[in-house]
Amino acid sequence: MSETGQEILAGGSAPASAGDPGFLWDFWYPALRSEAIRGRKLATAMLLEVPLVLGRTREGRAFAMRDACPHRGIPLSYGRFDGQAVECSYHGWKFDGCSARCTEIPSLSSQDKVKVERISAGHYPCAERDGYVWVYMSAPRQAGAGPGARLAETLPAAPELPKFSEKYKITHLECDLPSHIDHGIIGLMDPAHGPFVHQSWYWRSRRSIHEKAKQFEPIPNGFRMSKHEPSSNSAPYKILRYFSGAATTTMIDFVLPNMRFEEIRSGRLWFSSRATVTPVRRDLCRIDFVAAWNVLLPVTVFRMFAKPFLRQDQLTMIQQAEGLKHDPRLMLIDDADRPAKWYFALKAGLLESRRSGAPMVHPMSGPVTLHWRS
Ligand code: FES
Numbered sequence: 001m002s003e004t005g006q007e008i009l010a011g012g013s014a015p016a017s018a019g020d021p022g023f024l025w026d027f028w029y030p031a032l033r034s035e036a037i038r039g040r041k042l043a044t045a046m047l048l049e050v051p052l053v054l055g056r057t058r059e060g061r062a063f064a065m066r067d068a069c070p071h072r073g074i075p076l077s078y079g080r081f082d083g084q085a086v087e088c089s090y091h092g093w094k095f096d097g098c099s100a101r102c103t104e105i106p107s108l109s110s111q112d113k114v115k116v117e118r119i120s121a122g123h124y125p126c127a128e129r130d131g132y133v134w135v136y137m138s139a140p141r142q143a144g145a146g147p148g149a150r151l152a153e154t155l156p157a158a159p160e161l162p163k164f165s166e167k168y169k170i171t172h173l174e175c176d177l178p179s180h181i182d183h184g185i186i187g188l189m190d191p192a193h194g195p196f197v198h199q200s201w202y203w204r205s206r207r208s209i210h211e212k213a214k215q216f217e218p219i220p221n222g223f224r225m226s227k228h229e230p231s232s233n234s235a236p237y238k239i240l241r242y243f244s245g246a247a248t249t250t251m252i253d254f255v256l257p258n259m260r261f262e263e264i265r266s267g268r269l270w271f272s273s274r275a276t277v278t279p280v281r282r283d284l285c286r287i288d289f290v291a292a293w294n295v296l297l298p299v300t301v302f303r304m305f306a307k308p309f310l311r312q313d314q315l316t317m318i319q320q321a322e323g324l325k326h327d328p329r330l331m332l333i334d335d336a337d338r339p340a341k342w343y344f345a346l347k348a349g350l351l352e353s354r355r356s357g358a359p360m361v362h363p364m365s366g367p368v369t370l371h372w373r374s
């Protein structure tokens with residue numbers, strides 16, 4: 001960083017170095033909504049440039065395999081699924097959904113010695129939470145070796161949205177961003193674009209810009225905007241306070257690889273949301289937004305307000321992608337872009353600790369107050 005507090009950010013559609021798409025492997029990523037795999041239907045998804053075929057067994061278990069037959073590479077999603085195994089459309093090889101192991105090669109004769117069960121289509125562990133199928137994206141070991149399969153028992157638990165009462169409403173929204181994951185993420189945590197991108201009568205206007213001071217603290221693999229009374233210029237918080245009659249607090253966490261959690265509490269009322277930005281390809285990512293609450297707020301009304309909000313972010317990123325095509329030099333400035341700097345430092349710290357085996361160095365040594373106007 002220079003003395004001016006500016007830092008030059010590599011421009012272009014892929015901030016990572018050429019060739020390396022800059023993905024974080026060995027994490028859970030949401031692949032699709034649970035409802036997308038029903039009955040014997042197969043669905044496809046792409047995560048970190050890995051094509052996946054997903055389905056649900058007769059017993060209801062979600063599974064994911066690499067969507068390429070290990071025989072000749074045709075997508076297995078063109079094949080047939082009988083509730084347990086996927087049959088390739090080309091030569092009929094069968095693969096067990098849950099293990100991705102080959103179970104049958106119809107062309108083999110009694111003379112052949114091929115070890116069928118040694119052939120794998122590439123297994124990816126799956127877990128379902130909050131209406132999403134999460135897939136654990138293990139780092140590829142080397143070209144052609146398939147995923148470095150880890151036993152399901154040794155994996156961390158898939159992320160779950162915190163909820164604070166038995167009964168609640170829940171809703172999901174998503175949108176594609178034509179951006180590299182890093183731009184998607186720093187856009188997600190950017191505090192200064194609100195009054196410009198999200199102008200609306202119910203949220204805030206440009207005129208409402210004022211100076212803010214927010215405290216942040218380090219958390220494992222991320223950072224937290226410490227619990228505080230939310231900004232006075234946002235209508236939703238005012239409404240919450242009105243209904244609960246209690247003080248309202250909000251807390252926002254960013255956690256690697258890609259999650260932003262926001263929690264608003266007001267007496268017994270709560271609102272909890274999570275946005276994840278998932279890398280699909282190096283030039284495409286997707287925001288999955290899930291929110292749950294126990295406030296008397298109909299899902300339809302919430303969606304009516306949330307959809308244009310997400311759309312505004314999407315439009316901005318579409319426009320940004322136009323500019324990034326020409327590989328401009330970019331900057332991160334203090335303090336408004338400090339969270340973005342932390343993100344890059346966390347990512348680098350994690351990769352370094354994985355490489356060296358040493359504990360991860362966190363970019364924050366303790367709580368810090370950031371100042372900006374928004
Ligand atoms: S390509 Fe799939 S069985 Fe031959």
Ligand SMILES: [Fe+2]
Pocket residue numbers: 187193194197198313
């Ligand atoms: Fe935004």
